[in-house]
Amino acid sequence: MPTDIPERRTALPGGRVSAMPPPDGSYVPSTPPGPGTGRPRRGAPRTAAGMSRAAGVIASTAVCQAALMVGLGLLVTGPAARVWPLTSEDEVTDALARARTGTLDAVSLVVSGAGDTAAVVVGTLLACLALLLVPRLPRWRDALFLAVAVSLQSLVFLVITAAVDRTRPDVERLDASPPTSSYTSGHTGAATALYAGLAVLVLHRTKGPWRRAVAVLLLLVPLLVGIARAYRGMHHPTDVVGGLLNGGLALLVVGRALLAGPHVPAAAPARHETALRTPPEHARGRTAVVFNPTVTDEAACAGLRRVLEDHGHHGADFVATTADDPGEGQTGQAVREGASLVVVCGGDGTVRAAAEALAGTGVPLAVVPCGTGNLLARNLGLPVKPAEALAVALRGAPHRIDLGRIEGDAMAPAHFTVMSGAGLDAAMLESTSDRAKALLGWPAYVMAGLRELRAPRMRLTVGVDGARPLRRTARMVLIANTGKVQGGAALVPAARPDDGLLDLMILDPRGPSGWLGAVVSLVRRRPQGDTGRAGGSRPVEYFTFRHADIRFDAPQPRELDGDPVAPGRRLTVRVRPGALTVLMPVRGE
DSSP states (O other): OOOSSOOEEEEOGGGOEEEEOOTTOOOOOSSOBOTTOSSBOOOOOOSHHHHHHHHHHHHHHHHHHHHHHHHHHHHHHTGGGGSTTGGGHHHHHHHHHHTOOHHHHHHHHHHHHTTSHHHHHHHHHHHHHHHHHSSSSOOHHHHHHHHHHHHHHHHHHHHHHHHOOOOOOSSOOSSOOOSSOSSSOHHHHHHIIIIIHHHHHHHHHOOSTTHHHHHHHHHHHHHHHHHHHHHTTSOOHHHHHHHHHHHHHHHHHHHIIIIIOOOOOOOBOOOOHHHHTSOOGGGSSEEEEEEOTTTOOHHHHHHHHHHHHHTTOTTOEEEEOOSSOSSHHHHHHHHHTTEEEEEEEEOHHHHHHHHHHHTTTOOOEEEEEOSSOOHHHHHTTOOSSHHHHHHHHHTSEEEEEEEEEEEETTEEEEEESSEEEEEHHHHHHHHOOHHHHHHHSTHHHHHHHHHGGGSOOEEEEEEETTOOOEEEEESEEEEESSOBOGGGOBSSTTOOTTSSOEEEEEEOOOHHHHHHHHHHHHHSOOOTTOOOOSSOOSSEEEEEESEEEEEEEEEEEEEETTEEEEEEEEEEEEEEEEEEEEEEOBTTO
16 A cells, blocks of 8 residues: 555554554654543644634534524424423423422522523623633633633524524413523523533632532532523423523533634644745745636635745746546646646645645645635644635645545545545535535535435445444444534544544434434544444444445445545545645644
């Protein structure tokens, strides 16, 4: 198997392997490995670019959160309303009304007040001020986590109440009824975001034997608020559960983005100032710019040319792709004519075509995002604006990343840089029109994905690295070289483009609880070593491998780096470690 990176592999628990650096030092891991795992630790984003990526993660995942909560609300008020235990909700509210006493009325009023708008706003402001002013060093990230989580919960709550119309319980209500739907409990959701968020910070940012007791007390507050709201006749039990879920998901979404942060390959270390005066090796030869004219106009090309000139790349050749050749032929020709750097301006399809020609050559690739998804650029930590991305890449250093090599029936062998798969994602890509992508951008994929949720699940057989094949059913099978998708969300959190491995995700949620479990699995950072098991009963499974063979019982839609390919019954995939050289940002960009 051709590769530019000599490897030494170490077996890890659970059958995982780690690519180790060769004795000559030609390959350097991005970050020091964490204990007990072959994958490096992930750090939280610490720069303006990192915070921008975190905002993208929050925005994109919040759309999924709102869709999930609205879907559950429509289920509760629709088909599930005639199913136990929802048929018993009126009995519960009647029982709470009969149990009222003067003392309980007074206590519930105080407890309910802990979740009203004024209390939550004031509590959030005071907590954030304390985090910024009390510690020796301000805890900006913790304060931002708390403020954004509370705000996100409120925004999603407004979307839910606008989309789901539910009347309040038919009992005497002890509070004035606000003009919002009974679903969900806004008091409970706000209390969950604030007090459970404080519990998270207490557990992870403080020391001492008291912290667990304080965290438990804080976690009890939203639960008591929910009970008080039901007692006072303001909400059904499922409204309270919905509030707890909405607040909890807001914490997961924001915490995953701000306190953990998705992984990108480590930036190249900053070079010494004197070294910057010497043009890099790739600036001394011919530079070719391969661009997709459908997404790159003349003004964009002029801007890229100015950036190249500013960085010592004079007289670059600009070559447009065509409908018959999306970039592979133009890139191959540039390499044969002696190009020392190839700049690719387009979407992931254009980048993939160029990578096909650059694989194994050692000629550096500078990725300029101009398409809809631009997933490779996002995973490399590049800005989304073309000129900025090119400038950051040219100030960076060459870094070798892996490629996936895939083939199947009615599908010629090809490389992919980001992801390939079958099922829901491929059907979603196939049904998304060019017009929708032009008007909406990547959210057009989300709209198409919702339409494809009714498609029947697949039956398949999976074999990885020579192990005994496993039988599975699935909505989607995704093979990932990188982990992040549109909006910066980490769909496959453990996937890294420079570890000599690929990751397989099998998505198979069943019913509302299954989809909820899938969402929770996708928004949290998956623990290291959490690979698939023989049971296969979870809504999301992950496998790490070097070679995999996937066979479907019936032809399935398939995709390659965001481009639909012919449906088929088979996918055979292997990794090519370090096959592609890309220009990576320097640390601190």
